[in-house]
Amino acid sequence: MLLADFGTSYCKFLDLATNIPQLLPTRELKRTTRVDVATGHNGKRYADHYVNELTALAKGGEVLIPGGRFTLLDCGSRDIKYVRYDQGKVKDMGWNAECGASMGFTIELLERYYALDFSTLEVPSASFSVTCGVLGMSHIFDAVVNGENEATAVARFVKGIALNAFNFSGKPEVLYLSGGLCDNPLFVKSFPCEIIPLGRFVLLEGLKTVSLSGVKAANKKRP
DSSP states (O other), X not given: OEEXXXXXXXXXXXXXXXXXXXXXXXXXXXXXOOEEEEESTTHHHHEEEEOOHHHHHHHHHHHHSTTSOEEEEEEOSSOEXXXXXXXXXXXXXXXXXXXXXXXXXXXXXXXXXXTOOTXXXXXXXXXXXXXXXXXXXXXXXXXXXXXXXXXXXHHHHHHHHHHXXXXXXXXXXXXXEESGGGGOHHHHHTSSSEEEEEETTHHHHHHHXXXXXXXXXXXXXXX
């Protein structure tokens, strides 16, 4: 059984026969691709069965996070979303494709444009107020025009995105993080709370749980 998370910038695949996740830039995705179960904004085009992203995120959190009480935030290229659990049950969730628009994509774009290494940048003392990744870039350009170092301006932008995501997820003391930005040290360190990164494949873990449950249910129905 082949599972996939079809993201805006990257697609993640998991073959249950090997249980080894694979990462593919979305621009390299073939139109003839077909999988058994998928999530992501393009998932319905390529799959026989589609699972909502928040459902996949919640199921992935149940598998990966012990204790039954947590807030899990997924920061993708296109949007941000979170689920909050208490006593093993979903208490709250949210999805923001407007104020979280293109934040992950914009950070990756800025890293390439300015040839930056986010592992070497320090978290700045101040940040920009960023509620949209694309529109927020104007803060960087204005700061650079006024003489600020490019790296510092981008770092203030990244911190602003982290603070916006923190506020959106309800300002928890401990925040579990999902998505490609888990690999961005500057982004992770910019949160004003404890961050526990879970990596890119949380939604795949959720799909695996849903898929295996379906297989077990089907087997029970067999005579």
